[in-house]
Amino acid sequence: MTKLNQNRIIDSAFKYFGIFCTFFGLIVLAIFIFNILAEGLQRIDWDFLTNLPSRRPAKAGILTAWTGTAWILGLTAIISIPLGVAAGVYLEEYGKKNRLASIIEINIANLAGVPSIIYGLLGLEIFVRTLNFGGSLLAGAFTLALLILPIIIVATREALKAVPKSLREASFGMGATKWQTIWYQTLPAASGGILTGIILALSRAVGETAPLIVIGALAYVPFVATNPMDEFTVLPMQIFNWVSRPQHGFVVNAAAAIIILLLITFIMNGIAIYLRNKWQKKVNW
């Protein structure tokens, strides 16, 4: 009888422990968001979005930062999506499943876990110095593309793996070549999973600061970038710069910029979830 009671106590104790753990993270997050909103929401207006940076906090805006983020996002997508998806398709559909393949697979998974600052150092050496891109958007985009490439490759492979063999057989059985099968059947069937992976990878790139600092992105850029060779800043850099200033006005600015950055990542995650749900509903094998 005592043993039973003891078990019951442990049982309910664990339940409350679990509830505590769940809410711990949520509450911290809620406090954070509440603080940011309380501090920064009042600061967001049209001027804030369209003003150039300034030494006076009330006049400073994030035009260069969010246009820089948009540039980086676009360029990173253009570079990383074709490379990542093609590499994933090769590894999953063409590559033989042998020792070499499993070594490559493990290494790609490892690459996804390499600290981002290491990618910054790599980018500094290859893109900034060797290829002479300087501290430009192009150098930043290539660096971030390398950073998220493993994520896209893994997502592509997982999505392709989930496509049933019967679909490939049906296509081959009709006399389709491997490429036709991939292009007309396998890739479209996997597109939901691939897109989700791409968007999650890009939303990670949007929030990265460390590698961009290493390659020399500037915190103060007084002009809007107009071509990929321009110097640039991005939202996280701007935030990083502002929070390190002593004046309270800049802290408010940083909070406002954080709201914008959060908004961008929330929207991107929302799109990813939407695509995943739509995809799940459309195809049931």
Place this chain on the structure above:
Amino acid sequence: MKHIEANNVNAYYGENHVLKDISLTMKANTVTAFIGPSGCGKSTFLRCLNRMNDYIDSFRKEGDIFIEGKDIYDKKVRVEELRQKVGMVFQKPNPFPKTIFENVAYGLKIQGIKSKSVLEEAVEKSLKQAALWNEVKDSLHKSALSLSGGQQQRVCIARALAVEPSTLLMDEPASALDPISTAKIEDLIAELKENYTIVIVTHNMQQAARVSDKTAFFYMGNLIEYDKTKELFTNPKHERTENYITGRFG
């Protein structure tokens, strides 16, 4: 006339010897059934006939297979062309997650045919041949996955017919279907025999007896007996065949 001819075919998955010295011929416009217990090699042999085993890394084959007089494993043969001539219907209905129209038109599209009228004509003809036209003519642009299992399988048959093959391979085409759908597929096979040479793998011996002209009994990778269906079922020459068809094993 010999339509399919196999000479001393041996096949291996790695070390596993799965087809042992198979030789047989099939005439044009006949239905041949392959029967035998699971793992006896009948599906493997069927898949040799349109080289669907090519994608399995450990697969190896010896011996020759001729279809319409051509060595299908010859280096000069393009496997895509072979599969247009030798269509296949699989065990589980596997329509593409696209519309009915796109499913049936797929084989022609990948051959580069774009003309809408040609595609429409071919789709209608194939669906009629597959005895499905009347059921789906008003919903050609609905997803093929919205159809019932039996209808899906007939979409797959129509899809295979659309590229005008000479031969149709069917790997247990009715095993995932209910009795009414099965009966429809069997009627269809009897009709298609007029224009196609059909090879069907089945676990259902009544089905083999109903639809086929000749039956081949496989056991442990060997072709034990190959004869006219009536003869094989009423007067089997081998004890193994008799045991199998009377349900004493397998």
